[in-house]
Amino acid sequence: xxxxxxxxxxxxxxxxxxxxxxxxALAVAGxxxxxxxxxxxxAVVQGLLALMSFAALILLFARTDLSVLLVATxxxxxxPLVFKIAGAWGNHEGSMLLWVTVMGLAGGFVxxxxxxxxxxxxxxxxxxxxxxxxxxxxxxLMSSNPFARLDPAAxxxxxxxxxxxxxxxxxxxxxxxxxxxxxxxxFSFAVGALITREVGPLFARAMRPWVLGAWIFLTLGxxxxxxWAYYELGWGGWWFWDPVENASLMPWLAATALLHSVSVLAxxxxxxxxxxxxxxxxxxxxxxxxxxxRSGILTSVHAFAVDPERGAFIxxxxxIYIGGALVLFGLNAASISEGKRFSVVSREGALVVNNVMxxxxxGVVLFGTLYPLVTEAFDxxxxxxxxxxxxxxxxxxxxxALVLMAGPLLRWRQDNAGRLGRPLIIAxxxxxxxxxxxxxxxxxxxxxxxxFVLAGGLAAASVMPLKGRNLRRTPxxxxxxxxxxxxxAVALAGMACESAFSVEKLVAVRIGESVVVGPWxxxxxxxxxxxxxxxTALEADMTASYQDSATVAVRPQARxxxxxPQQTSEAxxxxxxxxxxxxxxxxxxxxxxxxLRLWWKPFVTLIWLGGLLIALGGLLALTSRVAFDMRRGFxxxxxxxxxxxxxx
Amino acid sequence: MxxxxxxxxxxxxxxxxxxxxxxxxxxxxxxxxxxxxxxRAQALMExxxxxxCQSQSIADSDAPMAGxxxxxxxxxxxAGEDPEAIRxxxxxxxxxxxxxxxxxxxxxxxxxxMPLVLLALVMLLLRRRLRKGDSA
Amino acid sequence: xxxxxPLEPRRASPWALWLPLILFAGFLALVIHGLTRPGSTEVExxxxxxxxxxxxxxxxVFDRPGLAxxxxxxxxxxxxxxFASWCVPCAIEAPQLESLRREGVAIDGIAIRDxxxxxxAFLARNGNPFARIGKDDVSAxxxxxxxxxxxxxxxxxxxxxxxxxxIGVIRAEDLPLIREKLEEAQ
Numbered sequence: 028x029x030x031x032x033x034x035x036x037x038x039x040x041x042x043x044x045x046x047x048x049x050x051x052a053l054a055v056a057g058x059x060x061x062x063x064x065x066x067x068x069x070a071v072v073q074g075l076l077a078l079m080s081f082a083a084l085i086l087l088f089a090r091t092d093l094s095v096l097l098v099a100t101x102x103x104x105x106x107p108l109v110f111k112i113a114g115a116w117g118n119h120e121g122s123m124l125l126w127v128t129v130m131g132l133a134g135g136f137v138x139x140x141x142x143x144x145x146x147x148x149x150x151x152x153x154x155x156x157x158x159x160x161x162x163x164x165x166x167x168l169m170s171s172n173p174f175a176r177l178d179p180a181a182x183x184x185x186x187x188x189x190x191x192x193x194x195x196x197x198x199x200x201x202x203x204x205x206x207x208x209x210x211x212x213x214f215s216f217a218v219g220a221l222i223t224r225e226v227g228p229l230f231a232r233a234m235r236p237w238v239l240g241a242w243i244f245l246t247l248g249x250x251x252x253x254x255w256a257y258y259e260l261g262w263g264g265w266w267f268w269d270p271v272e273n274a275s276l277m278p279w280l281a282a283t284a285l286l287h288s289v290s291v292l293a294x295x296x297x298x299x300x301x302x303x304x305x306x307x308x309x310x311x312x313x314x315x316x317x318x319x320x321r322s323g324i325l326t327s328v329h330a331f332a333v334d335p336e337r338g339a340f341i342x343x344x345x346x347i348y349i350g351g352a353l354v355l356f357g358l359n360a361a362s363i364s365e366g367k368r369f370s371v372v373s374r375e376g377a378l379v380v381n382n383v384m385x386x387x388x389x390g391v392v393l394f395g396t397l398y399p400l401v402t403e404a405f406d407x408x409x410x411x412x413x414x415x416x417x418x419x420x421x422x423x424x425x426x427x428a429l430v431l432m433a434g435p436l437l438r439w440r441q442d443n444a445g446r447l448g449r450p451l452i453i454a455x456x457x458x459x460x461x462x463x464x465x466x467x468x469x470x471x472x473x474x475x476x477x478x479f480v481l482a483g484g485l486a487a488a489s490v491m492p493l494k495g496r497n498l499r500r501t502p503x504x505x506x507x508x509x510x511x512x513x514x515x516a517v518a519l520a521g522m523a524c525e526s527a528f529s530v531e532k533l534v535a536v537r538i539g540e541s542v543v544v545g546p547w548x549x550x551x552x553x554x555x556x557x558x559x560x561x562x563t564a565l566e567a568d569m570t571a572s573y574q575d576s577a578t579v580a581v582r583p584q585a586r587x588x589x590x591x592p593q594q595t596s597e598a599x600x601x602x603x604x605x606x607x608x609x610x611x612x613x614x615x616x617x618x619x620x621x622x623l624r625l626w627w628k629p630f631v632t633l634i635w636l637g638g639l640l641i642a643l644g645g646l647l648a649l650t651s652r653v654a655f656d657m658r659r660g661f662x663x664x665x666x667x668x669x670x671x672x673x674x675x
Numbered sequence: 676m677x678x679x680x681x682x683x684x685x686x687x688x689x690x691x692x693x694x695x696x697x698x699x700x701x702x703x704x705x706x707x708x709x710x711x712x713x714x715r716a717q718a719l720m721e722x723x724x725x726x727x728c729q730s731q732s733i734a735d736s737d738a739p740m741a742g743x744x745x746x747x748x749x750x751x752x753x754a755g756e757d758p759e760a761i762r763x764x765x766x767x768x769x770x771x772x773x774x775x776x777x778x779x780x781x782x783x784x785x786x787x788x789m790p791l792v793l794l795a796l797v798m799l800l801l802r803r804r805l806r807k808g809d810s811a
Numbered sequence: 812x813x814x815x816x817p818l819e820p821r822r823a824s825p826w827a828l829w830l831p832l833i834l835f836a837g838f839l840a841l842v843i844h845g846l847t848r849p850g851s852t853e854v855e856x857x858x859x860x861x862x863x864x865x866x867x868x869x870x871x872v873f874d875r876p877g878l879a880x881x882x883x884x885x886x887x888x889x890x891x892x893x894f895a896s897w898c899v900p901c902a903i904e905a906p907q908l909e910s911l912r913r914e915g916v917a918i919d920g921i922a923i924r925d926x927x928x929x930x931x932a933f934l935a936r937n938g939n940p941f942a943r944i945g946k947d948d949v950s951a952x953x954x955x956x957x958x959x960x961x962x963x964x965x966x967x968x969x970x971x972x973x974x975x976x977x978i979g980v981i982r983a984e985d986l987p988l989i990r991e992k993l994e995e996a997q
Contacts, residue, residue: 412775
């Protein structure tokens, strides 16, 4: 019964989306008459129906209703409840349903809250949003019905892959999805504005919270994904420019550029066409990323988890949405004026450099990721990896980072470069200090050196906008910017340190022997078998002491799962002053020895700490914007009410 | 998400690819005594592709074949061979696929031209945007 | 508040405005080509057409000799099969190798990362079509051949030149192709 209700709600939501699209399109064309009044309510109800449908799926998974095909193939009655619920979106159908649900809710929210945009642009935006949703509804209802029944019901669920029961895995994909959906809202705004050609500060202010929100989730998703790969894969790597990693990075790069150009548009009414273009590009990148991951077109490793047919479906949606938006752009962008002018030395000028450089990095990453496909068309397989991406993205990152030191200090429209003399000298001194520190500490590697020096300069420059301000009265938005930029410096420092100062030790030791890794002394005291709910493991009993201080226990495991049979290594991590001792237990070697892999990675946690700071900065900025909008909304309502009073 | 893919791959591949019972190759999990040589070997290994896992370098893979490749790389470096000669030797056998560092060939030149084109485009765009603004 | 009046419209060249669409069309063409082309996920050896690398392997079992490059320069084509006792698909191709042997094809094997007793047990179970079997404990010869997995088979001509590589199990339907390649290598 619940499954049927869920399916019915999904069909109703889809028909409301169709209505929303139709009414919106007619109204925008000026033929709708009373139809315009239908658009907003349709958007709200559509969101609620989608939510109902998703709630039904959650309920089915929570109860492990094995008469539903999706539950039977992806769950198991013995799973802990949290993983049963997470199982609802841990598969293709459920994740698509989550996508339309969040998208529907976002559309409903826009319809309910936003009164800033000109009504016609608003209707066009909601129609665009309905158009995008309709594609996903069609996808769900036609080829991936999450509520399909299984007759007869299964006796037990199939999915009990223990490794997929990881709390990180349960919440990593929805985090990225929230980011993607946020960008889809930004996309709808861009398309709406392209249709009515009304691009201005109001449009930017309506779009900004969605871009900020999406960007926060993308930042968190990438940060968490990177940390998780770092500790799970057992080799201490945190980023490898793998196609799937790039697929998550590209929307982030586009969203970062969009975030900055949208604030230029909001405050200064400049960069109109460019912002609209970025709105389209950012969502394209999320769709392209999803397509690359789902279709398995790039790495054969992914060929197991994917279905080329579904990949093709996503590609069709991608072609319709993005192709359509770009045609609209080609037709209408010429009549959108450029907006206000500004001088080279101005906040806008700096932000243009930021935007152009980010776009260039995006271009390089996209090109490098897709290039193996190009050569395969000529029957040659090539690999494009870190030795390509690192230096090539650095070419564009370095000038961007240099401009970033000065940008936040500049005034809008026009500024005098001479005014920045002192702050820039301080930043230069910080860079020199960083250079000296790097050389004294014996760091190696050109890119690491550049990164470290830039991090020094950025750290000093990023807090300078606070100089001369009353810290209590400093607007949250400024705090957000400072924290996020400081986060960039922190992450950059972490990356540089990881690359320059990591110490690796691969050894085979007997029980009782000790190993020195950098400042650490690690003793292997024993190896014992331990058992978990669905695995057995060999666990190394080790102690570690930092420069002969008190010892800490380190217990890496080599786990064997029996259903399905597979081996994993569980690294043990000891964090000390932002650095981490990373220990992995390998196989038994001859002569009663054990293989150990040990790393000392000074300051490595700064990478993810920086990522968190960047997201926190976004959150502060978002809070300030939302608070501002709400205050204004209340004020406006009060004015309206007062007017009504006097009218009476 | 790369991890997810690896896990799924492992999961599905498990029945087909049983593991051998041989100990790892001598230098698969052992560093060279000379730190300079080890650093050279490590730098090379990080840019060679594990042929079994398809999405990892041999420097961070537990696949036995990756271990055998590491062992061979370390032995050759210890024998004084140049890292780039080892890379060429592998490319001669497996094609460009085995190396994460693309070579400049008739098929890969766009990879190197692209950043230059972008750089030129960036310069052009910035000059146009900013100079125009200036004159206003 | 309404949208500010457009400030002296400055039109970008129409060419630039259509550029994103052109790039996107290029992307679509590329991935559609990638999706429709029957994808090869195998890493092919670049050694086909080149002479066998020099190697000399210890015997993998006691009743067959080991294998060296010189063993192939005998004027007649031979099939070189890369296998392992721990490789499940390798057992599947055993009947096909056996039927080739009965047709008079000379087959040599290289056992990858294997123990003598395991190879012997594997051959006792699945039959032994090999004239010689070399033992490659650290995949050294496998790497030299440009082979990336087990099972794989190479057709080597009488001068010791690699003429063909077959990746994966030789199934019954692959036999005509293998025979043809052996014929070509005469």
